[in-house]
Amino acid sequence: MAKFVDRVVVHATAGAGGNGCASVHREKFKPLGGPDGGNGGRGGSVVLVVDPGVHTLLDFHHRPHATARNGKQGQGGFKAGANADDLELAVPDGTVVLSPEGKILADLVGPGTRYVAAEGGRGGLGNAALASAARKAPGFALLGEPGSTCDLVLELRSIADVGLVGFPSAGKSSLVAALSAARPKIADYPFTTLVPQLGVVTAGEEVFTVADVPGLIPGASEGRGLGLDFLRHIERCSVLVHVVDCATFEPGRDPVADVQALEDELARYTPALGGLLADRPRLVALNKLDVPDARELADMVRAELVERFGWPVYEISTATRQGLRELTFAMAEQVREHRAAQPFVEPTRVVLRPTAVDDAGFTVEADPELPGGFIVRGGRPERWIRQTNFENDEAVGYLGDRLARLGVEEALAGAGATPGCPVTIGDVTFDWEPSTPAGVAVMLSGRGTDRRLDQTSRASASDRLAARIDRRRHRTDEELLTGAAEDEE
Secondary structure (H helix, E strand, O other): OOOOOOEEEEEEEOOOOOOOOOOEOOEOOEOOOOEOOOOOOOOOOEEEEEOOOOOOOHHHHHOOEEEOOOOOOOEOOOEOOOOOOOEEEEEOOOEEEEOOOOOEEEEEOOOOOEEEEEOOOOOOOOHHHHOOOOOOOOOOOOOOOOOOEEEEEEEEOOOOOEEEEOOOOOOHHHHHHHHOOOOOOOOOOOOOOOOOEEEEEEEOOEEEEEEEOOOOOOOHHHOOOOHHHHHHHHOOOOEEEEEEEOOOOOOOOOHHHHHHHHHHHHHHOOOOOOOOHHHOOEEEEEEOOOOHHHHHHHHHHHHHHHHHHOOOEEEOEOOOOEOHHHHHHHHHHHHHHHHHHOOOOOOOOOOOOOOOOOOOOOEEEEOOOOOOOEEEEOHHHHHHHHHOOOOOHHHHHHHHHHHHHHOHHHHHHHOOOOOOOEEEEOOEEEEOOOOOOOHHHHOOOOOOOOOOOOOOOOOOHHHHHHHHHHHHOOOOHHHHHHHHHHHHO
């Protein structure tokens, strides 16, 4: 038999974007072919999709890690990398997505409802897309962004119109089986039902669902029994029905005390989806009237229940089906009134929120860990850091130009930054050296290099060319004697 799982932790990892390609078109008789590197493909996202054919979170219990594919890398000849397909995870209707801290992120109700759990990374631009009038042949490309990762808690909260609450062995499963086509396990010992059972009931023109919530006992809201695990399944119920066992042989129990004990537990439970369980309409079903002693007890407590709680009371027997018709139509009437009172749900609208005019897109603040240091926070600066190949000097210079055009250097100077102070953007910390804004047009150098960066570790292309020409030049006898003397010294 399939295991019922209604709470899991999912570790979602989106795919990384593909790197852009730094390529130059090479063809015979075309020495200046120009850059032709393609862009990288987008990484796949992890998406939760409501599937009516899924009724449990069992798959995530066995496979909690979900990883989407990475985007393909760009190629030469203007060939863009392929985008990775999104990883769609089927979840039951009524799944609630929470953060590890318990904050509700999404309530997935309705077939086809989607929620992007982890966003795939963007693909990096190739050097063909980075070419401009000032930089006609970039010797670098942007890296793809890594995909986002997150831990999510998925909780299944059954979508039912009527919730059946009661002590163990009160006959809730028998009532579901008598009213619908559901066939839950029924036995004569407590806690026979270990998972919620749903049944579809038809009463006239009304069709509604009934949920059997197992294991409610005194102290359930504090973790006793099974009630704390399954109380979430009645959060969506519009009507609650107390199923009372009038034929119990346990000493010290009576129908009025049972109803009051369960009401105390429901009052202590706070639904995470909002609202209070105390506001839901109630019905009371005195069950097992086919037993002679139970009928006598029901006659004794009926008036007291009505006087104390003010709820309609129905006497039923799931064995002989006595009173089931009256109870079914009473539940249908309550469900109809609740549905009529709900506000009209408008279709989801696309909301555009433009960036404010005075929003620079980043902030500059003092670094609490590095004396005299600063931290730059913002979506674009941090994204540009992730896309930069710091082994390529020209790419680093391009990053500096982008930050200067965005106004980061001006903001650092206004915050009191001095040349050489440590500045942190994202995961990278560097010594800040101001540069001329947008100085690319006047400071161009060889491909893969930038004059604003110190090149002490290796010779430039012009230096290597001059050394090679000098080695091949014919030397006179005097020059050879002079060179030998210098070597001896």
